Each structure stands twice: as C-alpha cells, then as structure tokens.
Amino acid sequence: MEMEKLYRMHSDRVYSYIYLLVRHRECAEDLTQETFYKAYKGLEAFNKQASTATWLLKIARNVTYDYFRRKRVIKFFSFDKGHDLETNALSPESRYEQKEQLARMFATLSKLKKDYQEVLLLRKIQECSIQETAFILGWTEAKVKMKMTRALEALKKEFHKEGGHPNGTIKRI
Amino acid sequence: MEPSKEFDELFEEMKEVERSEEAKRNTWLALKGRIATKRKRNIFPAFISLAIVAIATFLIITYSIPSETEQSAESLSNEEIIRAVLEREYNGPDKEHLRLMNDWMKFQSERNAKNQEEYDELLESKEYKDFMNYYQTTFGEYFTENMLTKAISTVMVFKYHYYLEDTDIEMHLENVEIKQEKDHPNIYRPIIEVSLTNSQGQKIFHTLREEFIFSKSEPGKIGSYNVAKGGGSIEFREKIENFNSYVGGNEDVRTPSFRKTISFDTLCFNGKIFENENTQKNIHGCTSDRKKINSILKIFDHLPIKEATEQESRKRAEALPQMDNYQIYLTNEVDKGTTFYTITLYEDGVLMFAPGLDLGILGDITTAPHAVIYEKVKLMLDEFSDN
Known part of the structure; x- marks a missing residue:
C-alpha cells in the first residue's frame, strides 16, 4: 500500500494513540511521523499477521517507548496545562464539569500500574480487540483478558477514592 | 454498575483527540521528505523491485551480448563468483555506474514529482530502467534475485x-x-x-x-x-x-629492498600460535628451495614501508608476546647461526622489516595492516614446517 494512502487512512488513529501516551501535541506529531517512517522501512517485511492498523499501533507503541526511554520517563495520561479538550460546543458550566471530570479520569489513570494503563488505552479508547491488543503488547489473549478485568477494578477503586463520579456529574468534595 | 460499563462515557470522550489539519499535513510533508531522501540514498524503493527485475531481465535477454571475456556464472566455483563480485565492487570508480546514477538523479530533480503517482511515473522512465539494468548486467548472474534487489536497495553493491x-x-x-x-x-x-x-x-x-x-x-x-x-x-x-x-607524511615511504642488498640461500622461520588463552604452539622450519623462497619474498616487494617510530616499535614489542606472529629469518645453509635479515609478521597484519637478527621491534614497518598477506604467508610457511 502506498505511503500517502496509508498515512491518510491511519495517521489520526496513530496520532491519538501516541497523544494519549505523551500528552504533547508537537511530540505526538513527531512520533507519528517516526511511526510512519518506520512503517515505510518495514513495509516489505510486514507479513499481514495483523491488520495494518494494529501493526501501525504496535510500531507506534515501540516508537513511543523508545522516546520515553530516551527521556528516561514513562508517564502516561498526565493532565498538564498543555492539555486542551474540544469543549467549545458546551455551555461554560458544562465545559467546566466536563473538563474537571476528564481531568479526574486522566489523573486516576495515571496512578494505575503501567500495564493497566496500556490495556485500558488499547481496549477502551483505541477499541482494539483482545487479539489485536495481545499482538500490540506482545501478551497472550488470556493475559489481556485478565489484565483488563483487574485494570477496570483498579480504575473504579482509584477513581472513587479521587472523588469522581463517572456518570457525568461531579461529586464535590 | 459493572466496572466495564461504568467509565464508557468518559472513555468515549477520551477518544476525541483534536488534531489540526495543518499539523497533519505538515507531518505528512516532513515524512514525505524523509522517504524521498531515503529513496535517493537507497537508489530505488524495494517494493517495486520485482517489476524492475523482470523488466531488466527481459531487456538483458533481448539486447545484451556477452563479451568474449565474460563467463557464465554457472561454470564458476563459489570462490570464483566471490572474486568476480569483489573485482566489480573494489575496482573503480565505475564511471558507467556513476553516469547512469547521475542521469537518474538529474531526471528526478527536473521532474520534481509531487506525489506518489508522479514518482511512480518516473520509475517507468528510460533513465531509471537503464540505471537498474546496469545492476542486473553487472551482478545479476552472481546473486539470487532477492539478494540483488536487497543489494541495490541497501547499497551493498x-x-x-x-x-x-x-x-x-x-x-x-x-x-x-x-x-x-x-x-x-x-x-x-x-x-x-x-x-x-x-x-x-x-x-x-x-x-x-x-x-x-x-x-x-x-x-x-x-x-x-x-x-x-x-x-x-x-x-x-x-x-x-x-x-x-x-x-x-608519506615522504619516507618506500618498498623493501633487502633482496637486492643481501646474499642468502636459506629462509627459516619461527612461529608462535595461541591455541587458546593459555596454550601457545611454537612452530619452525627452514627451506633452501629457491622457488619457495622467492614466491614468499616477492609478496613483500611492493609493500609500502617506512621507518618505525619509537612509539610504533614499543607497541610492536608489547604485541610480540601477546599475538600470533611469524618471524622469517634470511640466512645461509652452512651457517644458520648468522641472520642477515628478519621479517616479522603479526596476526593483525602489520609487518616489520629489519636487518640482522631482530625480534621485530626495530627497523621498518608497513604503512597499513595487510591481514591477507599474513594469512597467505602463514600458509606458505606451514608447508615446510618441521612440526
């Protein structure tokens, strides 16, 4: 498949995956570029053992991990000042609530074990199947299932400890 | 609520990651630039290789007439094939290859393809096909099809x-x-x-x-x-x-001239080979066979040598007990106790030349290592080794 088409079809998904890991737009663009460049170099060796999107996500994960290793930090889901959400369509009050709720969610996720974060990101946000998640993370499907269950339990426990209320309203502390 | 459903709404919101069209386009342009650079460096993209090889093969069969000196690879031994490849690889520059490469580069610059489709059209050009055909005619008979493709794309040839x-x-x-x-x-x-x-x-x-x-x-x-x-x-x-x-600083570089200045009829050698870290084997031998002596010594005739500096001599003295080495002594059959000239060959390919009986730490030194010569002479000396 030619690169331009590949990029057009998959770059948004790759970008969003990387963005949720690094939480920095320029950095996410750079890593997206790196991901597709690596894909270009490895296109010949791609043996279709996974879908193209899954294969790209696996490369993206490796590229991002390399980046983290270089930076000597692994910190997913941080909700920093640079974070901005598409909330313009909401009323000011709803926007505030929305943002706070999401901020709480990001904060909660960032406190989970790294493998819980990873499995939640792929399964719940990237909508990868168990099989795809297993391919990307290099786990067995059974491990994905087990980690997913534990990750959701840990998320629930941590989120409520943080004072969040996941149904959309904010539990004021 | 089931934990799996409880956060779905928030997960759903997290899926919405904003990305501007401008940033997306800029990333693509940067990526395209990198790919184009790599293509130029790697000469041609690997994924079109099969088509190119097929075209090249067709053109070769149709148009090329082997010269008299060309020999079919089918009749060559593996060693001869390796030599044939190395002859093409290490004699040059190959002006025809450079001409074809420059023609293709110039053609690309003139056309300035803006997208993949336009670039693909360039790959149909005479310039590109001529360039690819040259690889095929030069190396095609020695490599498998896959290897030739890889050799071109990774610039191994x-x-x-x-x-x-x-x-x-x-x-x-x-x-x-x-x-x-x-x-x-x-x-x-x-x-x-x-x-x-x-x-x-x-x-x-x-x-x-x-x-x-x-x-x-x-x-x-x-x-x-x-x-x-x-x-x-x-x-x-x-x-x-x-x-x-x-x-x-090559003003003092010359070639060994001892063959013209000394008279001898016998060549002896001592060799030290480390069989493992702790065990060394000492070998020695002598020959007065003029043919054998000449065939060994003429290997050294054109080697560039220069006077060893103090530092080089010290380094060699330190290497002598630690490294495989052979010392060749030129002497006479009737008086083997007198040595006229010594040549010391170190495993790393450095050779030292000195008049008289020298342990190989004084005199002249080669300007570069010659590992091939070390291996070649070693085999020749082993032929008349006593043990």
Whole structure:
C-alpha cells in the first residue's frame, strides 16, 4: 500500500494513540511521523499477521517507548496545562464539569500500574480487540483478558477514592 | 454498575483527540521528505523491485551480448563468483555506474514529482530502467534475485563508488583471501585488501572483511552478502573521504629492498600460535628451495614501508608476546647461526622489516595492516614446517 494512502487512512488513529501516551501535541506529531517512517522501512517485511492498523499501533507503541526511554520517563495520561479538550460546543458550566471530570479520569489513570494503563488505552479508547491488543503488547489473549478485568477494578477503586463520579456529574468534595 | 460499563462515557470522550489539519499535513510533508531522501540514498524503493527485475531481465535477454571475456556464472566455483563480485565492487570508480546514477538523479530533480503517482511515473522512465539494468548486467548472474534487489536497495553493491566521484582517487582490489566456514560450507568470509591511489601516485591500503552466503535453493548464487561486523567498512569510507590525511607524511615511504642488498640461500622461520588463552604452539622450519623462497619474498616487494617510530616499535614489542606472529629469518645453509635479515609478521597484519637478527621491534614497518598477506604467508610457511 502506498505511503500517502496509508498515512491518510491511519495517521489520526496513530496520532491519538501516541497523544494519549505523551500528552504533547508537537511530540505526538513527531512520533507519528517516526511511526510512519518506520512503517515505510518495514513495509516489505510486514507479513499481514495483523491488520495494518494494529501493526501501525504496535510500531507506534515501540516508537513511543523508545522516546520515553530516551527521556528516561514513562508517564502516561498526565493532565498538564498543555492539555486542551474540544469543549467549545458546551455551555461554560458544562465545559467546566466536563473538563474537571476528564481531568479526574486522566489523573486516576495515571496512578494505575503501567500495564493497566496500556490495556485500558488499547481496549477502551483505541477499541482494539483482545487479539489485536495481545499482538500490540506482545501478551497472550488470556493475559489481556485478565489484565483488563483487574485494570477496570483498579480504575473504579482509584477513581472513587479521587472523588469522581463517572456518570457525568461531579461529586464535590 | 459493572466496572466495564461504568467509565464508557468518559472513555468515549477520551477518544476525541483534536488534531489540526495543518499539523497533519505538515507531518505528512516532513515524512514525505524523509522517504524521498531515503529513496535517493537507497537508489530505488524495494517494493517495486520485482517489476524492475523482470523488466531488466527481459531487456538483458533481448539486447545484451556477452563479451568474449565474460563467463557464465554457472561454470564458476563459489570462490570464483566471490572474486568476480569483489573485482566489480573494489575496482573503480565505475564511471558507467556513476553516469547512469547521475542521469537518474538529474531526471528526478527536473521532474520534481509531487506525489506518489508522479514518482511512480518516473520509475517507468528510460533513465531509471537503464540505471537498474546496469545492476542486473553487472551482478545479476552472481546473486539470487532477492539478494540483488536487497543489494541495490541497501547499497551493498557499488557501495564506495559514489564516494570516489569527483576525486582523483582510484580504488583497486589488491588481494583476496577466501575462508570457507568448516561447519557451514555455504558461508565464505573473505579478507579483502584494497588500495586507494591518487593521481600523484600516492597509495594507501585498507583491509576489509565481508561475508557471502550461497543459496541452498539456487546453488551457485549468492543468497546473502554482508559487511562483517567491525569489517573495516566505515574506516574505508573515512579513508576515501580524507585521503590526504592518510597519505600525509608519506615522504619516507618506500618498498623493501633487502633482496637486492643481501646474499642468502636459506629462509627459516619461527612461529608462535595461541591455541587458546593459555596454550601457545611454537612452530619452525627452514627451506633452501629457491622457488619457495622467492614466491614468499616477492609478496613483500611492493609493500609500502617506512621507518618505525619509537612509539610504533614499543607497541610492536608489547604485541610480540601477546599475538600470533611469524618471524622469517634470511640466512645461509652452512651457517644458520648468522641472520642477515628478519621479517616479522603479526596476526593483525602489520609487518616489520629489519636487518640482522631482530625480534621485530626495530627497523621498518608497513604503512597499513595487510591481514591477507599474513594469512597467505602463514600458509606458505606451514608447508615446510618441521612440526
């Protein structure tokens, strides 16, 4: 498949995956570029053992991990000042609530074990199947299932400890 | 609420990651630039290789008439095939290759393809096909189809010729010592000695190590061609690009002249070989066979040597008890106690020449290592070894 088409079809998904890991737009663009460049170099060796999107996500994960290793930090889901959400369509009050709720969610996720974060990101946000998640993370499907269950339990426990209320309203502390 | 459903709404919101069209486009343009650079460096993208090879094969069969000197690879031994490849690889620059490459580069610059479709059209051009055909006619009979494709895309063939363009340096294959793997007879690891000479006749040498693996499915074809790790490839490029630095101070360089100045009829040697870290084997032998002596000594006739500096002598003195080495003594049959001249060959390819009985730490030293010569002379001495 030619690169331009590949990029057009998959770059948004790759970008969003990387963005949720690094939480920095320029950095996410750079890593997206790196991901597709690596894909270009490895296109010949791609043996279709996974879908193209899954294969790209696996490369993206490796590229991002390399980046983290270089930076000597692994910190997913941080909700920093640079974070901005598409909330313009909401009323000011709803926007505030929305943002706070999401901020709480990001904060909660960032406190989970790294493998819980990873499995939640792929399964719940990237909508990868168990099989795809297993391919990307290099786990067995059974491990994905087990980690997913534990990750959701840990998320629930941590989120409520943080004072969040996941149904959309904010539990004021 | 089930934990799996409880957060779905928030997860749903997290999926919405904003990305501006401008940033997306800029990333694509940057990526495209990198890909184009890589294509230029790698000459042609691997994914169109099959089509190109097919076209090239067709054109070769249709138009090329082998010259009288050309020999079919089918009748060559594996070693001859390796030598044939190395002859093309290490004699140059190949001006025809550079001309075709420049034509193709110029053509690309003039057309300035803006997208993949336009670039694909360029690949149908005469310039591109001529360029690809040249690889096929030069190396096609020695490599498997896959290996040739890989060799082109990874610039494993004609890898140094580009660097010789716009210089007055010529590259020449001097010696090749081919070693076949005992346990894996399809694998050959040649030691290659190459020289670089400029228009003023200044010459430097370099030793490279490469690996050839012959295909099992296509006997007589190279299925894998690799630069050995630490094989001297980077250093060789460095020598080409900074030739003048390497020939600097060569005023005192000369070739050994002892054969003209001393009279002797016997050649003896002592060799020290480390069988493992703790055990060494000492071997020795003598010959008065003039033919054998001449065939050994003439190997040294054209080696560039210079007077060893104090530092070089010290380094060699330290190496002597630690490294495999052979010392050749020139003497007379009737009085072997008198040595007229000593040549010391170190395993790393450095050779030292000294009058009289010398342990090899004084006198002249080669300007570069000659690992091929060490291996070659070692074999010749072993022929008349006493033990």
